[in-house]
Amino acid sequence: MLSRVAERIYWAARYLERAESTARLVSVYDSLLFDLPRSFNISWFNLIIINSGTELFHERYRVQDERNVVKFTLADDTNPSSMLSSLLMVRENIRTARDVLPAEAWELVNELRLFAKDNIQQGINRSGRHAFLEGIVEGCQGINGLLSGTMSRDPAWNFLRLGRNLERADMTTRLLDAGAAVLLSTDEGDSTSVDQLVWGNVLRSASADMPYRRTMRTAVNGPDVANFLLNDQYFPRSVRYCLERIVSSASELPHTGKQHRPIKLKLPQYTIEEDEHLGQNFRDHLNDVQLKLMDVHDCICGNWFLHD
Known part of the structure; x- marks a missing residue:
């Protein structure tokens, strides 16, 4: 397979996962609006910080309110990580790799x-947001289901898995960061x-929620949720599971003519104590994990994409 085709498949998978995960991330804050006391003030701007979009946001908007944050995150075509921008990039990458992907994928995208x-x-708009976000998540899952059910387990499939699992691991850390950011803005007595x-x-x-209850068998609490989403070996959105799938997919791909760097699984060490308040130290750890995932991306690019 030509490296440029492999790279398009990899990025199609990443952008598809990014579109879905962006919808999930906004959904966290949208749901909290209804669940938290009215007196509790959620800073929507945390979503911009979590996605490293502060500078670009300030170039476009003066007010850091809910509407501007949601518009920037979901719809702004100047934001390359917005949901609409991600879906456009899915379309463009699949269009140029249609020879190795199911024809139905192009139609669904x-x-x-x-x-x-x-x-x-x-x-x-707040009134219809929940149904809209559900529609996006279901649409992305439908495309992923089609690809999983119809693609041969060949190099194209493994490049797809590399992109999907790397993006998924990254966005899981951002979901955790979103939760920690909300709690950091809470008075200690209310936490x-x-x-x-x-x-x-x-x-x-x-x-x-269901996999957590079946595995952890305990009430929902920050340390156990963090441990589950970071370290569970069976849940397909945990960081550990995603990284293990990345290593597995990489091992199935041929080495290139250039010096081949093995993809390393080891993440920065951080012990989550049972009674820990997941504050700034935890958020710093999540940032370290994201930097490690960037190293994995660089390794993938160096091994398979930077030649032809």
Whole structure:
């Protein structure tokens, strides 16, 4: 397979996962609006900080309110990580790799992008946001289901898995960061009553509430949720699971003529104590994990994409 085709498949998978995960990330905050006490003030701007978009946001908007943050995150075409921008890039990368992907994938991607574009105002406005975000998540899952059910387990499939799992691991850390950011803005005295609501919403946004209960067999709490989403070996959105799939996919791909760097699984060490308040130290750890994932991306690019 030509490296440029492999790279397009890799990026199609990343952008598809990014579109879905962006919808999940906004969903965390959207759900908390209904669950938290009215007196609790959620800073929507945390979503911009979590996605490293502060500078670009300030170039476009003066006010850091809910509407501007949601518009920038979901719809702004000057934001390369917005949901609409991600879906456009899925379409472009699949269009140029159609020879090795199922024909139905092209049709589903076009349908999803048109749905998102035609209904984006529903996502920006609070009243219809939940249904819109659910539609995006379901559409992305439908495309991933088609690819999983119809693709031969050849190099194209493994490049797809590399992109999907790397992006998924990264966005899982950002979901955790979103929860921690909300709790950091809570008065210490209120944190116990709010903790379960926040982490319960994080689990639901990752479709992890049932797997968490079956595995952890304990009430929802920050340390256990963090351990589950970072370290569980069976849940497909945990960072550990995603990294193990990355290593597995990489091992199935041929080495290139250049010096081949093995993809290393080891992440920065951080012990989450049972009674820990997941504050700034935990957020710093999540940032370290994201930097490690960037190293994995660089390794993938160096091994397979930077030649022809």
